[in-house]
Amino acid sequence: MARKAGLFDLRLVIAVLFAIYGVVLLVVGLGFTDEADLTKADGLNINLWSGIGMIALSAVFAAWATLRPVIVPEGGEGTGTA
Amino acid sequence: MPVLAQVDLRLDAGPLDYTLLAVYFVFVLGIGFLARRSVSSSLDFLLSGRSLPAWVTGLAFISANLGAIELLGMAANGAQYGMATVHYYWIGAIPAMVFLGLVMMPFYYGSKVRSVPEFLRRRFGKGAHLVNAISFAVAQVLIAGVNLYALAFLLNLMLGWPIPLSVVIAAAIVLTYTALGGLSAAIYNEVLQFFVIVAALLPLTIVGLHKVGGWDGLVEKVTGGPGGSEQLSAWPATELTGIQNPVLSVIGIVFGLGFVLSFGYWTTNFAEVQRALSAKSMSAARRTPIIGAYPKMLIPFVIIIPGIIAALVVPEMVALKAGDDSGGVVYNNALPALIGELLPNGMLGIAITGLLASFMAGVAANVSSFNTVFTYDLWQDYVRKDRPDEYYLRVGRLATIGGTVVAIGTAFLAAGYGNIMDYIQALFSFFNAPLFATFILAMFWKRMSAAAGWAGLVAGTLGAVAVFVLAETGVLDLPGQGASFVGAGVAFGVDIVVSVAVTMFTRPVPEERLVGLVYSLTPKEDRRHSTTGDDAGWYRSPVLLGIGVLLLTAVLNIIFG
Numbered sequence: 001m002a003r004k005a006g007l008f009d010l011r012l013v014i015a016v017l018f019a020i021y022g023v024v025l026l027v028v029g030l031g032f033t034d035e036a037d038l039t040k041a042d043g044l045n046i047n048l049w050s051g052i053g054m055i056a057l058s059a060v061f062a063a064w065a066t067l068r069p070v071i072v073p074e075g076g077e078g079t080g081t082a
Numbered sequence: 083m084p085v086l087a088q089v090d091l092r093l094d095a096g097p098l099d100y101t102l103l104a105v106y107f108v109f110v111l112g113i114g115f116l117a118r119r120s121v122s123s124s125l126d127f128l129l130s131g132r133s134l135p136a137w138v139t140g141l142a143f144i145s146a147n148l149g150a151i152e153l154l155g156m157a158a159n160g161a162q163y164g165m166a167t168v169h170y171y172w173i174g175a176i177p178a179m180v181f182l183g184l185v186m187m188p189f190y191y192g193s194k195v196r197s198v199p200e201f202l203r204r205r206f207g208k209g210a211h212l213v214n215a216i217s218f219a220v221a222q223v224l225i226a227g228v229n230l231y232a233l234a235f236l237l238n239l240m241l242g243w244p245i246p247l248s249v250v251i252a253a254a255i256v257l258t259y260t261a262l263g264g265l266s267a268a269i270y271n272e273v274l275q276f277f278v279i280v281a282a283l284l285p286l287t288i289v290g291l292h293k294v295g296g297w298d299g300l301v302e303k304v305t306g307g308p309g310g311s312e313q314l315s316a317w318p319a320t321e322l323t324g325i326q327n328p329v330l331s332v333i334g335i336v337f338g339l340g341f342v343l344s345f346g347y348w349t350t351n352f353a354e355v356q357r358a359l360s361a362k363s364m365s366a367a368r369r370t371p372i373i374g375a376y377p378k379m380l381i382p383f384v385i386i387i388p389g390i391i392a393a394l395v396v397p398e399m400v401a402l403k404a405g406d407d408s409g410g411v412v413y414n415n416a417l418p419a420l421i422g423e424l425l426p427n428g429m430l431g432i433a434i435t436g437l438l439a440s441f442m443a444g445v446a447a448n449v450s451s452f453n454t455v456f457t458y459d460l461w462q463d464y465v466r467k468d469r470p471d472e473y474y475l476r477v478g479r480l481a482t483i484g485g486t487v488v489a490i491g492t493a494f495l496a497a498g499y500g501n502i503m504d505y506i507q508a509l510f511s512f513f514n515a516p517l518f519a520t521f522i523l524a525m526f527w528k529r530m531s532a533a534a535g536w537a538g539l540v541a542g543t544l545g546a547v548a549v550f551v552l553a554e555t556g557v558l559d560l561p562g563q564g565a566s567f568v569g570a571g572v573a574f575g576v577d578i579v580v581s582v583a584v585t586m587f588t589r590p591v592p593e594e595r596l597v598g599l600v601y602s603l604t605p606k607e608d609r610r611h612s613t614t615g616d617d618a619g620w621y622r623s624p625v626l627l628g629i630g631v632l633l634l635t636a637v638l639n640i641i642f643g
Contacts, residue, residue: 008116008117008119008120010138010270010273010274013109013112013113013270013274014273014274014277017105017106017109017274017278018277018281020105021102021105021281021432024098024101024102024428025428025429025432028098028427028428029428033426036426037426037427038426040423040424040425040426041289041292041424041425041426041429042289042292042293042424043292044288044289044292046285046288046289046425046426046429047426047428047429049285049288050281050285050428050429050432053281053284053285054281057277057281
């Protein structure tokens with residue numbers, strides 16, 4: 001009987017990490033960016049844009065992991081054959 | 083004046099940046115704990131139970147190499163030499179990675195060996211195996227130490243952390259997750275690290291390009307700068323090779339870097355090949371280096387271009403490039419200097435995390451390949467045979483701890499004697515140089531004898547050492563990268579000549595022992611991979627993917643030639 005490897009799918013780990021990073025940067029970019037920060041990055045609100053990019057990356061991995069879950073075959077090939 | 087340099091490069095990291103860094107450490111250690119649950123045998127621990135999908139092993143394949151020397155060194159080359167640096171990727175990596183996947187992987191994966199030295203044992207017996215296993219194991223722990231030191235040095239420069247503290251903290255984190263989760267933890271973290279590095283470098287590149295006025299502004303400024311417009315084209319790279327004649331320079335790149343050096347590194351270095359051996363099927367193993375080749379082809383854009391930009395916008399780097407080295411910076415500082423110049427708090431934290439992630443993954447790759455070779459190739463073959471598997475799982479965990487402790491020692495040694503790092507790296511290029519010659523002969527020439535296996539390796543290594551000594555003492559005058567290109571070439575040639583000569587006078591290995599190891603003695607079905615289930619579909623064909631990446635690389639060479 002096959003089961004889903006829901007607890008430890010690397011794609012979900014990536015999705016969660018970049019969701020955290022993305023939201024933090026988005027909030028910093030929207031609410032806590034002063035003139036000095038903008039001047040440093042040549043007028044770009046780089047925190048805001050990077051945050052949006054990371055949230056998008058997170059969404060892609062979450063969608064991939066949801067649409068194509070890992071199926072672990074019971075006693076599958078290659079495990080414990082040492 | 084090093085004091086000045088430290089002040090210049092100190093990053094203005096705030097609580098937010100440290101928090102983002104801390105979040106990453108939580109994930110890294112969490113992966114170690116989660117991966118531990120899937121470890122129940124030594125094969126699980128040392129080879130991920132041969133269960134990983136190709137996109138994971140493919141990204142880990144290039145991440146394992148995306149360490150300290152790569153990131154800082156290639157950005158530095160970008161700052162100093164410009165676009166010619168792409169050769170380290172497009173000529174010096176992609177063809178070898180495709181060759182490994184298409185030509186050599188059927189024998190590595192198909193023969194079910196657990197390491198590169200084990201292939202030599204099955205093919206040639208003990209002589210060649212011992213030479214390779216010992217030199218590889220020693221090399222990996224020492225290089226792990228060099229990587230640790232590079233990491234601590236950068237932390238000291240950027241954040242002001244004391245070097246001994248940084249060495250111990252970084253080693254403790256790497257040790258925790260590799261000792262818990264084994265290769266799976268190392269590989270999963272390498273994949274995570276890949277995305278964090280891209281998340282750090284892509285925004286840096288975008289801000290940098292914005293700063294210099296887009297691509298047109300970059301072209302204009304480099305053309306008007308001390309390097310001139312030559313630095314915008316990849317060929318003929320006379321500055322990089324140190325060879326004045328453009329035709330000879332191109333030949334030097336293609337044969338020296340592209341053929342001998344890069345094939346030796348990418349196809350026989352177990353720290354790389356191990357990632358492919360942990361794949362779940364023959365098809366996934368063959369696709370591993372080829373899938374890795376696609377990001378490898380693109381990643382110079384976020385490493386080399388920031389290097390070029392650093393030499394345009396960081397005042398101290400501009401001065402250095404104009405020939406004034408009184409500012410105290412060196413080209414190796416290009417990437418951290420640009421990060422400090424352009425990124426505000428927030429992205430600054432991500433960038434620091436990306437650099438740290440890259441350094442730690444480099445150390446983890448060294449440690450996780452060392453413990454496999456130590457356990458299977460040294461301990462199991464020569465010290466304690468025929469014990470139950472739990473015994474070797476325990477040896478693997480202890481080897482991980484022991485390897486890390488030796489690496490910490492090497493890091494402190496490197497901290498005390500600066501140029502010892504250069505010598506350690508030179509030393510290991512000697513071992514690597516002749517390996518490709520031996521492997522190609524071993525896989526395609528069934529007559530090659532066991533004595534030729536070790537004799538070729540030893541003679542080739544001595545050939546490389548001879549060139550190194552002649553170049554160091556000034557007998558041979560080879561500027562730039564010339565000495566390492568020639569050294570590798572000599573090692574390759576000597577290995578072939580000695581292997582062929584020794585084979586003529588010694589008995590061949592009995593053919594029945596070579597099934598699965600040598601091309602002409604392996605039935606065609608055994609070299610094939612399945613094309614059903616997870617391996618189905620034209621887009622999973624290794625040959626098609628390999629041709630695709632070679633064509634794209636050729637196109638990039640034309641555009642940026």
